[in-house]
Amino acid sequence: MGQGEGQRHATLRTVAQLAGVDVSTASRVLNGTSEDARRAASREKADEIRRVAEELNYRSNPHAASLRTRRTKLIGVIVPRLSDLVLATIYEGIEDAATRLGLSTFVMNSHDEPREQKARTEVALSRRVDGLIFGDAHIDGRFIDEIAERRIPFALVNRRAGNHPSVTCDDYLGGRLVAEHFLELGHERVAVIAGEPYASTGIDRTAGFRDRYREAGIRLPSSRIVHSHFDAAGGRQAAEQLLRGRTRPTAVFAVNDFAAIGVLGTLRDHGLRPGKDVAVAGFNDTPLARELPVPLTTVRSPMHEMGGLAVDLLVRLLDGEQVKSERLAPDLVVRASTDPARLSPVATDL
Amino acid sequence: MGQGEGQRHATLRTVAQLAGVDVSTASRVLNGTSEDARRAASREKADEIRRVAEELNYRSNPHAASLRTRRTKLIGVIVPRLSDLVLATIYEGIEDAATRLGLSTFVMNSHDEPREQKARTEVALSRRVDGLIFGDAHIDGRFIDEIAERRIPFALVNRRAGNHPSVTCDDYLGGRLVAEHFLELGHERVAVIAGEPYASTGIDRTAGFRDRYREAGIRLPSSRIVHSHFDAAGGRQAAEQLLRGRTRPTAVFAVNDFAAIGVLGTLRDHGLRPGKDVAVAGFNDTPLARELPVPLTTVRSPMHEMGGLAVDLLVRLLDGEQVKSERLAPDLVVRASTDPARLSPVATDL
DNA sequence: CATCGTTGCCCAATCGATTGGGTAACTGTG
DNA sequence: CACAGTTACCCAATCGATTGGGCAACGATG
Numbered sequence: 137m138g139q140g141e142g143q144r145h146a147t148l149r150t151v152a153q154l155a156g157v158d159v160s161t162a163s164r165v166l167n168g169t170s171e172d173a174r175r176a177a178s179r180e181k182a183d184e185i186r187r188v189a190e191e192l193n194y195r196s197n198p199h200a201a202s203l204r205t206r207r208t209k210l211i212g213v214i215v216p217r218l219s220d221l222v223l224a225t226i227y228e229g230i231e232d233a234a235t236r237l238g239l240s241t242f243v244m245n246s247h248d249e250p251r252e253q254k255a256r257t258e259v260a261l262s263r264r265v266d267g268l269i270f271g272d273a274h275i276d277g278r279f280i281d282e283i284a285e286r287r288i289p290f291a292l293v294n295r296r297a298g299n300h301p302s303v304t305c306d307d308y309l310g311g312r313l314v315a316e317h318f319l320e321l322g323h324e325r326v327a328v329i330a331g332e333p334y335a336s337t338g339i340d341r342t343a344g345f346r347d348r349y350r351e352a353g354i355r356l357p358s359s360r361i362v363h364s365h366f367d368a369a370g371g372r373q374a375a376e377q378l379l380r381g382r383t384r385p386t387a388v389f390a391v392n393d394f395a396a397i398g399v400l401g402t403l404r405d406h407g408l409r410p411g412k413d414v415a416v417a418g419f420n421d422t423p424l425a426r427e428l429p430v431p432l433t434t435v436r437s438p439m440h441e442m443g444g445l446a447v448d449l450l451v452r453l454l455d456g457e458q459v460k461s462e463r464l465a466p467d468l469v470v471r472a473s474t475d476p477a478r479l480s481p482v483a484t485d486l
Numbered sequence: 487m488g489q490g491e492g493q494r495h496a497t498l499r500t501v502a503q504l505a506g507v508d509v510s511t512a513s514r515v516l517n518g519t520s521e522d523a524r525r526a527a528s529r530e531k532a533d534e535i536r537r538v539a540e541e542l543n544y545r546s547n548p549h550a551a552s553l554r555t556r557r558t559k560l561i562g563v564i565v566p567r568l569s570d571l572v573l574a575t576i577y578e579g580i581e582d583a584a585t586r587l588g589l590s591t592f593v594m595n596s597h598d599e600p601r602e603q604k605a606r607t608e609v610a611l612s613r614r615v616d617g618l619i620f621g622d623a624h625i626d627g628r629f630i631d632e633i634a635e636r637r638i639p640f641a642l643v644n645r646r647a648g649n650h651p652s653v654t655c656d657d658y659l660g661g662r663l664v665a666e667h668f669l670e671l672g673h674e675r676v677a678v679i680a681g682e683p684y685a686s687t688g689i690d691r692t693a694g695f696r697d698r699y700r701e702a703g704i705r706l707p708s709s710r711i712v713h714s715h716f717d718a719a720g721g722r723q724a725a726e727q728l729l730r731g732r733t734r735p736t737a738v739f740a741v742n743d744f745a746a747i748g749v750l751g752t753l754r755d756h757g758l759r760p761g762k763d764v765a766v767a768g769f770n771d772t773p774l775a776r777e778l779p780v781p782l783t784t785v786r787s788p789m790h791e792m793g794g795l796a797v798d799l800l801v802r803l804l805d806g807e808q809v810k811s812e813r814l815a816p817d818l819v820v821r822a823s824t825d826p827a828r829l830s831p832v833a834t835d836l
Numbered sequence: 837c838a839t840c841g842t843t844g845c846c847c848a849a850t851c852g853a854t855t856g857g858g859t860a861a862c863t864g865t866g
Numbered sequence: 867c868a869c870a871g872t873t874a875c876c877c878a879a880t881c882g883a884t885t886g887g888g889c890a891a892c893g894a895t896g
Contacts, residue, residue: 145614195611195612196612197553197614198549198612198613198614199548199549199550199552199553199558199614200549200553202549203547203549203550203553208549217578218568218574218577218578219571219574219575219578221569221571221574224568224569224571224574225569227568228567228568228569228595231593231594231595235594235609240592240609240613241592242590242591242592243581243593244581244585245578245581259585259590261545262545262546262548263548263590264495264547264548264549367773368773368774368777369773369777371777372777394774397774397777397778398777400778400779401777401778401779401781403779404779404780410779423717423718423719424718424744424747424774427718427719427721427722427747427748427751428747428750428751428778428779429750429751429753429754429760429778429779429780430754430779431751
């Protein structure tokens with residue numbers, strides 16, 4: 137109830153009074169388009185208004201403006217969890233783009249739980265966001281469909297669902313690239329750690345990988361496609377399961393770098409040398425990948441860029457434009473975890 | 487300009503009209519305290535108002551309320567970067583606590599740049615946040631002092647500065663714990679990768695470590711305290727610098743897990759076995775630490791909890807209470823990177 | 837029966853901006 | 867000089883809530 141309060145903010149009214157004009161004139165000069173400003177006041181009056189505003193350190197009260205205009209310049213962002221570096225990086229892209237456009241963003245974690253997705257979305261809507269960006273779409277699209285039916289403007293990022301507007305990496309192609317690489321290295325007994333079954337990222341990466349292998353005449357048995365959480369612990373669990381199998385794979389594609397790191401750890405624990413006994417590839421090229429003791433082969437995805445494009449997409453949608461989804465090209469980055477020649481001396485000595 | 491718009495939100499006025507009461511009565515029943523509600527309307531009227539509100543799916547418009555009350559229930563959070571897992575985790579704690587209290591948060595990245603800190607803070611203030619949480623304080627406190635002078639309510643988290651209210655880990659103690667551990671293992675030639683020179687976290691961890699060693703009669707030459715960025719690339723650079731020195735340390739304390747990971751990579755590149763040839767400890771016990779090929783000894787800090795407590799602190803401040811800073815106790819977690827006995831078979835074979 | 841307290845509401849001002857619609861003064865044209 | 871068009875403003879309604887004050891009706895009290 138108390139107040140730490142700084143000095144009260146100057147309002148348009150005080151600015152207008154001191155500048156000797158009506159508040160409407162001050163509004164047009166300070167907050168309107170330059171077109172508005174020109175026709176609202178003469179050169180000198182406008183300068184005077186701006187001078188006074190500057191002096192009083194006037195800042196338009198966004199709540200008052202939103203109340204009147206019904207637009208908040210706020211966008212809600214819902215992600216599974218910001219402590220996932222992939223999402224944090226995408227969010228940074230979102231924030232950069234939003235800031236550049238004078239928009240503000242709210243982020244919330246849904247932990248990929250339908251109930252929380254719903255709850256967070258309602259919170260965002262009750263804050264009257266102009267639109268939403270979802271980084272946590274589930275492939276079944278149930279929740280997203282509902283949002284679409286309510287005609288709430290939104291864009292998906294990182295994961296796609298249905299044909300709702302989205303900005304994603306070309307995950308299918310990414311999976312193919314890894315398969316291509318493994319095939320070149322001569323791996324025939326391979327496995328995929330496929331991520332969460334509801335995430336299009338994992339699904340598409342797996343599909344691309346599987347399809348490329350199939351084209352090479354090699355079928356992946358379903359026992360060598362294991363779902364997992366998108367983190368190191370998840371990768372570890374999945375790897376343990378794979379190693380329990382009768383025939384050990386010679387190469388493992390984890391659809392996420394952190395899961396791949398878990399795989400590296402598990403291999404060591406089992407006395408296997410990553411990059412030599414078993415090849416490992418990840419996805420996303422997180423900054424850690426190249427710094428690991430055994431640097432990780434991975435697929436670089438434009439995470440930051442995806443965030444920015446998602447904002448652009450949403451803004452175009454808010455402007456009533458017709459939009460279409462974007463799919464950005466990934467790159468394969470080969471490092472020691474799949475290429476023994478690149479292993480450091482000590483690791484090669486193994 | 488266009489509108490994707492969903493159906494218009496119901497307002498208090500329509501609810502009041504349908505329930506046959508004045509809007510003020512509806513306001514007290516729906517948005518006031520239960521005390522207000524009781525004296526504003528009879529049992530039956532109140533129930534009727536709530537029924538209508540429910541039916542119309544009424545949500546109070548926070549902008550209208552803020553305009554009138556001058557409180558926004560918004561708090562601004564400024565961190566160096568959310569793609570740093572430590573900050574992302576702290577932010578999750580902040581978000582959880584805020585949600586529980588019915589507050590919303592804005593996060594922004596300052597990249598530890600004074601200019602951006604200033605700019606983001608102004609953005610938050612122009613959004614009329616009730617208070618701020620800074621996770622990016624610099625030890626010199628210049629910027630923070632300025633904010634304090636403007637009597638803007640805020641709390642610091644993770645890093646302290648001056649005697650502004652903060653919630654931190656007891657970093658000094660954390661540093662001592664690592665030193666204690668290294669001493670027990672018999673390490674006398676040790677080094678510290680100390681993080682950014684302006685972050686209290688690195689400063690205090692280094693100081694605790696240095697002091698404990700001094701008490702054991704061992705002085706750290708300044709050449710063995712190297713500053714670095716708080717990420718794997720930073721750790722790698724710092725480690726390279728240390729290995730260039732004449733006398734190689736037998737143990738390295740990196741004040742951050744990611745920097746420690748960079749050290750592990752560098753050691754390998756130089757043909758040195760982490761945990762055997764050189765002991766390595768990190769700080770924060772990020773989830774990755776235990777999953778690495780060579781699991782990392784580190785100091786567990788209560789990141790999530792710190793975030794929640796920072797919110798509590800800020801809220802108490804906003805309520806006009808006198809508050810004092812909190813310093814939470816860390817724990818040492820010993821793993822293979824400092825203890826050869828714990829190395830996995832293949833690593834021991836090295 | 838006059839008085840006093842409650843109970844249960846309603847009135848109306850207010851927060852700070854936006855915006856459609858005036859209108860007075862001035863300029864240019866025929 | 868009459869008239870149209872432009873320039874440079876001002877007026878006032880409005881967005882959706884909050885909140886101090888007022889007041890009628892009713893029961894209790896002396």
